Amino acid sequence: MGNKPDILKVILEHKKLEVEACRTKVSEEALAEMAKADRQRRYFMQSLSQPGPFGANIIAEVKRASPSKGIIREGLDPAVQAQAYEKGGAAAMSVLTDNKFFQGSNDDLKAARAACSLPVIRKDFIVSLYQIYEAAVMGADAILLITRTLTVEFMQRALALCKELGLDALVEVHSEEELDQAGAAGAKLVGVNNRDLKTFVTDIETTIRLHKRMTADQVAVCESGIKDRADIQRVMDAGVFNFLIGETLVRSDDPAATIRELTGAA
Numbered sequence: 001m002g003n004k005p006d007i008l009k010v011i012l013e014h015k016k017l018e019v020e021a022c023r024t025k026v027s028e029e030a031l032a033e034m035a036k037a038d039r040q041r042r043y044f045m046q047s048l049s050q051p052g053p054f055g056a057n058i059i060a061e062v063k064r065a066s067p068s069k070g071i072i073r074e075g076l077d078p079a080v081q082a083q084a085y086e087k088g089g090a091a092a093m094s095v096l097t098d099n100k101f102f103q104g105s106n107d108d109l110k111a112a113r114a115a116c117s118l119p120v121i122r123k124d125f126i127v128s129l130y131q132i133y134e135a136a137v138m139g140a141d142a143i144l145l146i147t148r149t150l151t152v153e154f155m156q157r158a159l160a161l162c163k164e165l166g167l168d169a170l171v172e173v174h175s176e177e178e179l180d181q182a183g184a185a186g187a188k189l190v191g192v193n194n195r196d197l198k199t200f201v202t203d204i205e206t207t208i209r210l211h212k213r214m215t216a217d218q219v220a221v222c223e224s225g226i227k228d229r230a231d232i233q234r235v236m237d238a239g240v241f242n243f244l245i246g247e248t249l250v251r252s253d254d255p256a257a258t259i260r261e262l263t264g265a266a
């Protein structure tokens with residue numbers, strides 16, 4: 001048996017080619033100009049800064065497929081999903097825009113955002129400032145920065161650009177070292193990915209462990225592998241009240257009811 005390929009490395013290599021191809025169609029200068037246009041901003045970080053009415057805030061994800069699970073839901077309609085998420089009481093939404101590995105698209109984000117009033121994060125693999133301008137142009141309210149894939153210097157530049165464009169940034173970490181790097185870059189909204197992106201194993205204890213090391217001005221988000229109310233309760237007992245949930249909601253036949261069960265509203 002050969003070694004498993006490092007999927008993140010494969011995704012990033014492909015993403016760099018994708019961005020270069022986009023650049024040949026629309027230059028970064030032209031995109032930056034478009035990104036300055038007035039937008040109806042929705043406040044992603046603000047929606048997560050305090051516990052919700054029942055305690056937990058859910059960032060509900062629109063994810064058609066993933067490298068770890070393959071197809072999650074055939075024929076998923078992002079607009080229908082977004083309406084159910086809002087009805088269930090989600091605080092915000094996450095939409096995968098990567099096409100090759102997650103079968104998402106920029107149109108998925110636009111359709112989901114247009115169908116509800118929730119703030120939306122563009123979930124993709126940022127390798128260039130170009131994609132941050134792109135996120136603003138497609139109407140996203142926030143972007144994801146994955147610490148493992150970026151330098152502190154790039155994250156600082158990305159965070160400064162987000163501020164300029166009126167976007168929030170969720171900075172994702174999976175280890176103590178990455179948390180320190182995110183802090184050095186100035187991250188205030190910090191997502192702990194419970195999924196090890198090398199092995200795909202999820203462990204909710206990762207959030208509980210890393211949260212203890214966060215500073216008072218950082219807001220934590222528990223990401224990946226959340227299946228039920230017991231998982232949420234366990235993490236809430238440790239002081240974290242924000243949860244990013246994909247598969248459990250996308251597989252549910254009644255995502256609104258599932259959100260109510262997860263937050264404790266049901």
Ligand SMILES: O=C(O)c1ccccc1NCC(=O)[C@H](O)[C@H](O)COP(=O)(O)O
Pocket residue numbers: 007008061063066067068069193197200223224225226244245246247248
């Ligand atoms: O989910 C994957 O297989 C994956 C593989 C490589 C990079 C990222 C990946 N997931 C992105 C995510 O962060 C999750 O979609 C998100 O945290 C929700 O996780 P879940 O609730 O377990 O679907």
